[in-house]
Amino acid sequence: MQTVYLDYAATTPVDPAVAKKMMEYLTPDGCFANPASRAHMLGWFAEQAVENGRLQIAKVLNCDARELVWTSGATESNNLALKGVAETRRSRGNHIITSAVEHKAVLDTCGWLERQGFEVTYLQPNAQGVIEPEQVAEAITEQTILASFMFVNNELGSINNIAAIGELLRSKDIVFHVDAAQAGGKLTIDLKTLPVDLMSFSGHKIYGPKGIGVLYVRRDPDLKVAAQIHGGGHERGMRSGTLPTHQIVGMAEAFVLADERREQDLEHLQALRTQLWQGISVLGDISVNGDFESGFPGIINVCFGGIGGQGESLLMAIKEVAVSTGSACNSANVDPSYVLSGIGLNREQALSSLRMSMGRFTTTEEIEQAVNTIVTAVTALRS
Numbered sequence: 167m168q169t170v171y172l173d174y175a176a177t178t179p180v181d182p183a184v185a186k187k188m189m190e191y192l193t194p195d196g197c198f199a200n201p202a203s204r205a206h207m208l209g210w211f212a213e214q215a216v217e218n219g220r221l222q223i224a225k226v227l228n229c230d231a232r233e234l235v236w237t238s239g240a241t242e243s244n245n246l247a248l249k250g251v252a253e254t255r256r257s258r259g260n261h262i263i264t265s266a267v268e269h270k271a272v273l274d275t276c277g278w279l280e281r282q283g284f285e286v287t288y289l290q291p292n293a294q295g296v297i298e299p300e301q302v303a304e305a306i307t308e309q310t311i312l313a314s315f316m317f318v319n320n321e322l323g324s325i326n327n328i329a330a331i332g333e334l335l336r337s338k339d340i341v342f343h344v345d346a347a348q349a350g351g352k353l354t355i356d357l358k359t360l361p362v363d364l365m366s367f368s369g370h371k372i373y374g375p376k377g378i379g380v381l382y383v384r385r386d387p388d389l390k391v392a393a394q395i396h397g398g399g400h401e402r403g404m405r406s407g408t409l410p411t412h413q414i415v416g417m418a419e420a421f422v423l424a425d426e427r428r429e430q431d432l433e434h435l436q437a438l439r440t441q442l443w444q445g446i447s448v449l450g451d452i453s454v455n456g457d458f459e460s461g462f463p464g465i466i467n468v469c470f471g472g473i474g475g476q477g478e479s480l481l482m483a484i485k486e487v488a489v490s491t492g493s494a495c496n497s498a499n500v501d502p503s504y505v506l507s508g509i510g511l512n513r514e515q516a517l518s519s520l521r522m523s524m525g526r527f528t529t530t531e532e533i534e535q536a537v538n539t540i541v542t543a544v545t546a547l548r549s
């Protein structure tokens with residue numbers, strides 16, 4: 167039996183149209199030259215492809231192409247945003263606000279900044295996984311220079327009110343970074359109107375290739391991001407390194423495709439999630455972690471009652487369905503997902519939960535197969 171892939175929040179396959187485009191920028195007969203080579207036509211063509219990709223993504227996000235910096239992915243974008251701003255604003259204050267349910271790329275970067283002498287407040291989300299603007303307001307001090315909140319949570323699908331948080335932070339002159347790895351290309355993002363200073367994106371969460379990302383840096387004379395990777399001074403000095411033309415062209419193509427298909431993709435995900443939820447509902451004693459109504463429809467995180475925290479056994483029992491638990495395996499035992507603990511689940515509930523994430527290529531037949539497999543396995547575990 168074929169594996170049903172329900173782990174799109176971890177990564178997506180590259181859309182065949184994207185892969186086809188990328189092939190034109192790799193081989194000897196393609197546009198393979200170094201985009202920084204100014205001495206010959208081949209270099210100019212590569213540079214043109216890079217700048218065209220930048221324009222395409224800028225158009226989708228409604229920002230200026232000069233506001234986009236290529237990186238290796240959202241992990242690097244998050245690192246560059248947080249470390250780069252903390253470094254340039256250190257003389258103004260040392261306090262940073264974020265949440266306890268951010269991606270590790272934000273949490274571990276904040277941990278590193280704490281060791282450099284910064285103070286970080288980690289806000290606890292509500293039961294739906296959402297940070298309330300009032301909490302942010304209460305956490306602000308005279309020392310606050312920077313805040314970072316994710317757009318869509320990768321484990322729950324919960325969506326933060328970025329506009330409301332952004333307005334609040336802007337009124338206090340605090341730099342606002344948003345990790346939009348799970349939102350880019352999927353939700354409408356208008357950076358002309360959204361009060362955000364920095365935003366991280368990734369190629370491989372949106373049917374583009376792995377190893378490419380973007381950091382949006384608002385054009386504002388008062389916003390400076392210190393480089394964290396030094397070299398040839400690429401990307402206006404913010405991020406050195408030879409630009410990977412094929413990855414850039416691929417990410418841009420993926421963004422354009424996602425933008426064109428946004429409504430269609432969202433409706434597809436909504437239908438699949440409803441089918442999945444109704445299918446497994448026959449089990450009884452199951453609940454959604456996060457919020458079904460307000461969350462991103464591509465992600466559903468479910469707690470299965472009566473399996474005594476045996477999420478890992480459930481994962482093993484449904485091998486032909488690829489899902490995730492969010493828990494971390496250490497040598498001796500399993501740590502429950504810090505995101506599920508963060509929204510108030512106890513250890514057993516967190517360890518009885520699975521994240522299922524669907525995508526563009528998921529079919530109703532696959533959901534049917536997944537439902538049958540999960541229902542059988544949970545029933546067996548309960549008895």
Ligand SMILES: *Cc1c(COP(=O)(O)O)cnc(C)c1O
Pocket residue numbers: 175176238239240241242269271316318319320345346347348367368369370371377378379
């Ligand atoms: C996947 C993901 C990242 C990391 O992105 P990479 O491009 O894999 O480095 C960061 N934040 C969130 C919310 C993600 O889902």
